Amino acid sequence: MPPLTTERLLVRPFAEGDVPAVAAVLEADPVDAAIDRYVRHGALNASVLAALSQPPLGDRAVVLRASGELIGVAGLVPAFAPFDQLRPIAESPPQERDPAPYRIEVGLFYQVRPDHRGHGYATEAARALVGFAFTALQLGRVVATTDHDNLPSQAVMRHLGMRVQENALPEPPWFQLTGILGNSRLP
Secondary structure, rough: OOEEOOOOOEEEEOOOOOOHHHHHHOOOOOOOHHHHHHHOOOOOOOHHHHHHOOHHHEEEEEEEOOOEEEEEEEEEEEEOOOHHEEOOOOOOOOOOOOOOOOEEEOOOOEOOOOOHHOHHHHHHHHHHHHHHHHOOOOEEEEEEEEEOOOHHHHHHHHHHHEEEEEEEOOOOOOEEEEEEEEOOOOO
């Protein structure tokens, strides 16, 4: 995936030196070895997938164009969940049913550093990634998952035009809400 440019942002692969800024976005300890592996894996993953002619899945740095400051992470990632268990929100309680099998979709991920939230950066970065997914990759749809309590993430989904649905069953407990956006450019 080439770097994606928006009016205010650059969505690019991780680079050497991104670890402290990514740690701030993820609200983690900057000397945590897991954060270092996360950034290095993201940079390596892009080149490995390109060499294998595979889609460029993985997280990217979200950088302010005006200052070069890394303020978030976003990406297209595998999403593995029982998507056939979804139902419209506020629909009547589901009837007894068996759990759905898990399957893989292409998921949209976004997170912005706490002091930069509320300015539309997550939506702007997500919109660039969706545009790439639908034009360059010609994906039929993308999904994004979140919790009932994560109202900012739900707002991003709605700003993107996603149809937000909920898990009709109590399991798995981490699979609560899912936004679904179909590619209107495809028949």
